[in-house]
Amino acid sequence: MTQSNERFDLWTPEAFVNPFPVFDRMRREAPVIDSKHPLFLCPAWLVSRYRDVVEVLNDSERFSSDPKKLTPEQQQRFAPFLTGQLPLIQDNMLGADPPKHSRLRSLVAKAFTPRALENMRPLISQIAQNLLDVVEDRSEINFPDDVMFPFQITVIAEILGLPVGDHEPFRDLIVSMVTPPSEENRQRLNRISGYFVEYFNALFAERRVCPRNDVISALVAAEAAGDRLSSQELLNTVFLLLMAGHETTFNLVCNSILVLLQHPQELAKLRANPSLIGTAIEEILRYSGPLVTAGPRFVLKDTVFGGQLIPAGHMVAALLLSANHDPEQFDQPDRFDITRSPNKHVAFGLGIHFCIGAPLARLEASVLIPMLFERFPDLRLAITPDQIRWQPTANIRALTSLPLALRGN
Numbered sequence: 001m002t003q004s005n006e007r008f009d010l011w012t013p014e015a016f017v018n019p020f021p022v023f024d025r026m027r028r029e030a031p032v033i034d035s036k037h038p039l040f041l042c043p044a045w046l047v048s049r050y051r052d053v054v055e056v057l058n059d060s061e062r063f064s065s066d067p068k069k070l071t072p073e074q075q076q077r078f079a080p081f082l083t084g085q086l087p088l089i090q091d092n093m094l095g096a097d098p099p100k101h102s103r104l105r106s107l108v109a110k111a112f113t114p115r116a117l118e119n120m121r122p123l124i125s126q127i128a129q130n131l132l133d134v135v136e137d138r139s140e141i142n143f144p145d146d147v148m149f150p151f152q153i154t155v156i157a158e159i160l161g162l163p164v165g166d167h168e169p170f171r172d173l174i175v176s177m178v179t180p181p182s183e184e185n186r187q188r189l190n191r192i193s194g195y196f197v198e199y200f201n202a203l204f205a206e207r208r209v210c211p212r213n214d215v216i217s218a219l220v221a222a223e224a225a226g227d228r229l230s231s232q233e234l235l236n237t238v239f240l241l242l243m244a245g246h247e248t249t250f251n252l253v254c255n256s257i258l259v260l261l262q263h264p265q266e267l268a269k270l271r272a273n274p275s276l277i278g279t280a281i282e283e284i285l286r287y288s289g290p291l292v293t294a295g296p297r298f299v300l301k302d303t304v305f306g307g308q309l310i311p312a313g314h315m316v317a318a319l320l321l322s323a324n325h326d327p328e329q330f331d332q333p334d335r336f337d338i339t340r341s342p343n344k345h346v347a348f349g350l351g352i353h354f355c356i357g358a359p360l361a362r363l364e365a366s367v368l369i370p371m372l373f374e375r376f377p378d379l380r381l382a383i384t385p386d387q388i389r390w391q392p393t394a395n396i397r398a399l400t401s402l403p404l405a406l407r408g409n
């Protein structure tokens with residue numbers, strides 16, 4: 001980061017707690033700025049205005065998702081990003097351009113349809129009920145550990161059709177997949193993923209012979225124009241679904257509870273009219289969405305963008321959370337309003353890579369959040385506002401814990 005860019009530093013303790021003043025300054029003074037990627041920490045141009053973020057996400061020709069299209073010299077700029085992770089979790093639709101992207105996505109979309117997911121609502125409600133039953137008699141819980149983690153793992157396991165006995169190996173796998181790249185983490189991931197490669201390959205073989213009503217069976221069978229997913233693509237897709245769906249939905253629900261408790265009038269509106277849960281979730285995605293940036297994009301030819309020359313081979317990071325607070329797009333963007341309309345936020349991205357799991361994330365949130373507030377009418381934070389802690393990362397809005405008192409004093 002150059003000295004002048006330090007005014008837009010997202011890596012300070014203050015910015016981890018509240019990045020919005022930095023985003024405001026960026027949008028006003030340096031909307032396209034030479035900095036570093038919020039997750040990979042390699043050189044990247046940060047794009048903060050709504051209209052520019054929309055342009056980046058909608059133009060997959062100018063802003064490629066595929067780092068393999070760079071020359072070997074250009075790839076050197078991103079050595080930790082390209083070598084710090086396993087191909088298993090890099091070589092997937094998120095890191096592909098058309099036509100490979102279209103092919104992978106259409107095969108997965110056949111298995112991951114909104115209708116199929118909506119059929120899971122009763123099962124997801126049952127999973128949530130069971131977990132709230134377990135904590136029912138306690139006076140205080142740490143919501144992420146006690147409810148959200150088991151909820152999330154059980155739901156994704158049911159949807160994919162994974163026989164999950166012990167949650168711990170899954171927790172290890174998911175945590176290591178979303179940890180910033182490093183040699184240490186690469187070795188850890190290598191170790192854990194070895195176990196899961198065998199586990200999933202055995203499962204694919206079983207589902208080929210005895211299909212069930214689950215996403216893995218549908219993926220194994222998915223066929224379009226005589227085309228199927230290869231064994232490697234199947235494996236990479238399942239890893240992608242586990243990785244892309246976990247931290248995001250996990251933090252969406254945790255952030256939702258915090259934001260609603262911090263805005264008692266909006267919470268009262270929701271309690272009085274539960275049908276507002278749909279617009280409430282969209283507003284939480286906009287106001288405190290879990291993901292700060294979309295995946296990295298690569299400029300394949302010199303391009304002038306937002307008044308800046310971005311040379312060929314450079315990386316661009318579209319700041320979704322900043323775009324979602326852009327006053328040019330949203331009226332009073334820092335006001336939390338669960339009835340906001342229109343609300344064209346970009347928390348799920350846009351264009352060809354628009355989140356394929358958005359219906360599942362919305363479904364999980366719309367089941368668990370109302371159930372929690374209904375079951376515990378006196379629910380409140382068990383810590384004072386100054387004790388709220390955020391993870392020290394610029395790429396995800398994630399609480400370190402969320403202690404909740406389940407009953408009144």
Ligand code: HEM
Pocket residue numbers: 057093094095105240241242244245246248249252289290291293294295296320346347348349350352353354355356357358360361
């Ligand atoms: C609140 C929860 C979620 C948020 C905020 C979120 C956000 C996003 C965003 C911003 C993208 C686009 C990235 C880009 O353009 O580089 C994306 C893509 C994707 N998401 Fe999600 N996601 C969520 C939940 C899920 C879930 C539950 C799943 C699946 C289980 C999932 C699977 C995917 C996949 C497979 C892609 C790649 C799509 C493509 O490349 O065509 N996501 N997500």
